[in-house]
Amino acid sequence: MWRLLRQIRRVGLVSEAAPAAEAAPLLNALQEKIRRVFGHALAIRHVDAGSCNGCELEIHALGNPYYNLEGAGIRFVASPRHADALLVTGPVSRHMAEALRRTYDATPDPKIVIAVGDCAACGGVFGTGYATIGRVADVIPVDATVSGCPPTPLALLQGILQAVNTPRAGTS
Amino acid sequence: MTAMQILAPELDFLPLPGALAATRVEVTQMQLLGLCQAVRDNGGRLVSLWGEDLRREHGGFRLCTALQYGLSLAIAELPLRADAPTYADLSAIFPSAARLQRATYDLLGLRALGGDARPWLRHAAWPADVFPLRHDAAAAPPSAVEPPPSAYPFVRVTGDGVHEIPVGPVHAGTIEPGHFRFSVVGEKVLRLEERLGYVHKGIEKRFEQMSASDGARLAARVSGDSAVAFSWAYAMAVEAITATTPPARAQVLRGVLLECERLANHLGDLGALGNDAGLAFGLAQFSRLKEDLLRVNAALWAQRYPMDAIVPGGLREDLRAPPSALTSVLHAIADELLRLREIYDNHAGLQDRFMGAGTVSCELAMQLGIVGMAARASGQPQDWRNEFPVPPYDAVDLRPALRTQGDVAARVAVRFEEALASIALCLQWLAALPEGGVSTPLGAAREGELGIGGVEGWRGPVFVALRLDESGRVRRCHPHDPSWHNWPALEHAIIDNIVPDFPLINKSFNLSYSGHDL
Numbered sequence: 001m002w003r004l005l006r007q008i009r010r011v012g013l014v015s016e017a018a019p020a021a022e023a024a025p026l027l028n029a030l031q032e033k034i035r036r037v038f039g040h041a042l043a044i045r046h047v048d049a050g051s052c053n054g055c056e057l058e059i060h061a062l063g064n065p066y067y068n069l070e071g072a073g074i075r076f077v078a079s080p081r082h083a084d085a086l087l088v089t090g091p092v093s094r095h096m097a098e099a100l101r102r103t104y105d106a107t108p109d110p111k112i113v114i115a116v117g118d119c120a121a122c123g124g125v126f127g128t129g130y131a132t133i134g135r136v137a138d139v140i141p142v143d144a145t146v147s148g149c150p151p152t153p154l155a156l157l158q159g160i161l162q163a164v165n166t167p168r169a170g171t172s
Numbered sequence: 173m174t175a176m177q178i179l180a181p182e183l184d185f186l187p188l189p190g191a192l193a194a195t196r197v198e199v200t201q202m203q204l205l206g207l208c209q210a211v212r213d214n215g216g217r218l219v220s221l222w223g224e225d226l227r228r229e230h231g232g233f234r235l236c237t238a239l240q241y242g243l244s245l246a247i248a249e250l251p252l253r254a255d256a257p258t259y260a261d262l263s264a265i266f267p268s269a270a271r272l273q274r275a276t277y278d279l280l281g282l283r284a285l286g287g288d289a290r291p292w293l294r295h296a297a298w299p300a301d302v303f304p305l306r307h308d309a310a311a312a313p314p315s316a317v318e319p320p321p322s323a324y325p326f327v328r329v330t331g332d333g334v335h336e337i338p339v340g341p342v343h344a345g346t347i348e349p350g351h352f353r354f355s356v357v358g359e360k361v362l363r364l365e366e367r368l369g370y371v372h373k374g375i376e377k378r379f380e381q382m383s384a385s386d387g388a389r390l391a392a393r394v395s396g397d398s399a400v401a402f403s404w405a406y407a408m409a410v411e412a413i414t415a416t417t418p419p420a421r422a423q424v425l426r427g428v429l430l431e432c433e434r435l436a437n438h439l440g441d442l443g444a445l446g447n448d449a450g451l452a453f454g455l456a457q458f459s460r461l462k463e464d465l466l467r468v469n470a471a472l473w474a475q476r477y478p479m480d481a482i483v484p485g486g487l488r489e490d491l492r493a494p495p496s497a498l499t500s501v502l503h504a505i506a507d508e509l510l511r512l513r514e515i516y517d518n519h520a521g522l523q524d525r526f527m528g529a530g531t532v533s534c535e536l537a538m539q540l541g542i543v544g545m546a547a548r549a550s551g552q553p554q555d556w557r558n559e560f561p562v563p564p565y566d567a568v569d570l571r572p573a574l575r576t577q578g579d580v581a582a583r584v585a586v587r588f589e590e591a592l593a594s595i596a597l598c599l600q601w602l603a604a605l606p607e608g609g610v611s612t613p614l615g616a617a618r619e620g621e622l623g624i625g626g627v628e629g630w631r632g633p634v635f636v637a638l639r640l641d642e643s644g645r646v647r648r649c650h651p652h653d654p655s656w657h658n659w660p661a662l663e664h665a666i667i668d669n670i671v672p673d674f675p676l677i678n679k680s681f682n683l684s685y686s687g688h689d690l
Contacts, residue, residue, distance in 0.1 A: 129373075
């Protein structure tokens with residue numbers, strides 16, 4: 001146990017490192033906005049609708065100590081019923097379309113949908129074919145897109161901020 | 173004479189061009205069965221199985237199997253009739269052939285007689301009588317209206333108190349989609365049946381008609397966490413067909429890229445494994461180290477995940493920063509890895525969860541033909557970096573990290589050892605990095621010739637079989653992920669464990685959905 005504690009003490013708080021400082025104004029603005037719109041932490045449900053797994057790796061990175069996403073009042077939840085936002089990746093495969101629609105329907109209003117990565121935004125390298133529908137917006141309504149293959153964690157943060165900032169028809 | 177030739181002296185093995193030493197052989201149905209059985213009996217294994225539509229060229233189809241026996245690799249090609257494309261089931265010889273055969277039927281309509289006839293990659297996106305990889309099947313969707321999800325005949329377990337837990341395709345965490353059907357009594361798992369194919373994107377069809385260089389971009393996205401392995405295997409296949417040898421500097425840097433990919437994945441999974449066993453400290457520590465590595469990747473290759481660094485002929489561009497940027501980070505990660513290994517090893521709570529969980533015995537591993545890191549944790553000393561050492565692996569001495577317990581603890585131990593070995597390899601290569609350019613123009617493509625490529629990715633051997641047409645465009649590309657062989661092992665590993673240990677056991681393998689579903 002003492003080894004573990006010593007390691008924690010030795011490493012210290014890396015969230016204050018330079019790249020995180022770059023994200024700091026973003027995070028503060030985001031935190032403020034989330035409080036105003038949702039009145040509590042922003043709960044995100046991720047849905048892989050056909051991704052190559054690249055975007056998932058970068059979504060994971062958001063949780064590392066450098067970006068410290070939870071510190072900004074954003075957390076990932078296990079059920080769409082607990083979520084305010086869906087983070088959808090991948091060109092939507094035809095085999096995932098129904099699951100994506102059901103996940104969307106299970107998410108309570110008001111909800112926001114963020115299409116993450118080039119594939120989710122426009123179909124990407126996979127495009128449209130016998131097995132893929134392509135962009136997420138062709139399956140469920142999308143509020144914001146984040147481009148990149150895969151998008152960097154900072155681009156993801158910006159995308160979430162943009163989505164929270166975008167007013168939606170039908171929701172307050 | 174190759175070892176394979178000794179197993180089947182009556183067959184005519186012809187050498188294939190390229191960096192990956194291999195042969196091809198045309199076989200009859202009986203010869204294929206005999207060859208497979210001989211390979212199996214002598215401890216060899218199935219690498220991949222796929223089909224080709226050659227009705228325009230030869231008036232029929234072809235079933236291809238890649239077989240490995242010791243240090244030799246052979247592609248056995250079985251011609252099939254256009255009007256009755258059937259062959260004898262190979263799954264009794266190689267268990268992992270079962271799903272590959274089902275997928276080959278779904279995509280091309282080649283039927284293994286006597287095998288499991290349930291669909292595998294096809295759910296409901298296209299009708300049962302449409303085979304999308306045939307030349308006469310449209311690339312466009314077969315119908316505008318999506319049929320409802322099809323019912324899938326899972327194997328039922330009956331008995332007092334047995335119930336089923338369906339999980340997925342949308343899982344509780346940030347992971348890929350698939351369906352798991354658990355049959356349990358209380359907390360104990362009696363049986364797990366996997367249902368995959370949710371992220372089937374029609375990658376093999378997409379490859380057709382791409383230029384050789386566009387294909388590299390797609391190959392890198394077969395499985396995002398193995399982008400380097402797939403793009404290298406693909407580039408190797410293109411280089412084989414075009415008689416191209418990349419410059420020495422590109423070869424060494426490819427090695428650095430692949431070992432960094434292995435390191436990044438092991439770091440990520442070691443952290444996640446700690447977290448899944450209740451030690452959030454592990455996730456925080458390892459995800460920090462992984463981020464350090466990704467940032468230096470961005471500085472060197474302009475991409476945190478260097479998806480487009482490897483291109484046919486060499487590399488897209490040379491290092492953007494001095495190699496010292498990477499060496500200093502690797503030294504720091506090595507120090508931390510040693511410290512963290514000691515903490516993991518001495519943490520009673522963690523070891524209690526790791527040890528004895530999700531065991532795949534050495535006998536079972538051999539029987540199922542599992543590959544890669546998971547196989548090495550179950551006592552199988554196999555590693556394509558040793559068995560088929562393409563440059564720069566031909567000049568290094570690499571000892572496989574080996575454990576025999578086959579449980580989560582063994583896979584964790586193998587990952588620690590391999591992560592440290594990858595760092596040592598990178599440091600060795602970077603200290604003597606050859607000068608010169610990083611790419612060579614491609615030679616002319618030999619039309620219709622089979623080109624293969626393969627490397628030991630972080631999960632296991634990643635393999636690509638490729639044919640180009642007369643204008644250098646892709647005629648057929650089959651990328652093969654090692655997960656095909658290891659997914660069935662997960663079904664065995666979970667038996668008699670409790671349901672809450674599944675995430676931990678699953679993560680210790682961390683198999684690919686996208687690479688498998690294609």
